[in-house]
Amino acid sequence: MIIDSHQHFWYYNSEKHSWIDDSMSVIRRDFMPSDLQKVYQENNIDGCVAVQADQTLIETEFLLDLAVKNSFIKGIVGWVDLRSDDIGAVLEEYGGYKEIKGFRHVVQGEADPNFLLRPQFLKGISGLEKHGFTYDILIFPHQLAAALEFVKAFPNQKFVIDHIAKPYIKDGFFDGWEVLIKEISKYENVYCKLSGMITEADFKTWTPTQIEPYMNVILNAFGCKRILFGSDWPVCLVAGNYKQVKQLVTNFIADLSKDEQADIMGNNAIKFYNL
Secondary structure, three states: OOEEEEEOOEOOOOOOOOOOOHHHHHHOOOEOHHHHHHHHHHHOOOEEEEEOOOOOHHHHHHHHHHHHHOOOEEEEEEOOOOOOOOHHHHHHHHOOOOOEEEEEEOHHHOOOOOHHHOHHHHHHHOOOHHHOOEEEEOOOHHHHHHHHHHHHOOOOOOEEEHHHHOOOHHHOOOHHHHHHHHHHHOOOOEEEEEOOOOOOOOOOOOOHHHHHHHHHHHHHHHOOOOEEEOOOEOHHHHOOOHHHHHHHHHHHOOOOOHHHHHHHHHHHHHHHHOO
């Protein structure tokens, strides 16, 4: 079974989606399950995990509703304010929904480089394991050092790094990212998504050859049991199409065994998110 471990839905709103700048104007529109279902039929994808793109409880409810109504959405990664005083009660309530697999905060957008390590946030994270919730780590490379300390503090919490921690592929930066991502990979409870890579390269001129060194680091560091394929649709459309995104990964792992390929393309997502 092929599972896309990372995609988004939204009703486009210029204020709410202000991060979609002029260079990304192609995705300034609505993206809903009916759009994605066609794409999946063309690309032989069996199901997906829908991930939050807005930091509100309304977003979590929106994704939950879509998952209930569309069986190919196998689970969702929502948002809650992990720093709130009543986070325990909120997690207790959401623990009753089988569709909600975990949560994410857009840490990459936080000005504080040590946001992940602040006491209130850590307190919220400490409540996830009890309910079997996962946590998606969305960061830029300059936040990897904090992320390393962060994952050390929760050895039993299931974490996954989104978009290979968004290395600056366009600028050719590599070494600092490589050192820290390898350190983080030593923690067995941390997984990594091969996703969001073509949008970290030049939208118009990227090539698989340019991205392969980064994927090699991830494969060697995390191994075939802790890597998840993800498309980052529809964000990926600013730099290519779904077929290109899928082929980037399938061509890269083509020399692995059939079982290893199946793990990366779906089995690991099923296991990590308990789909």
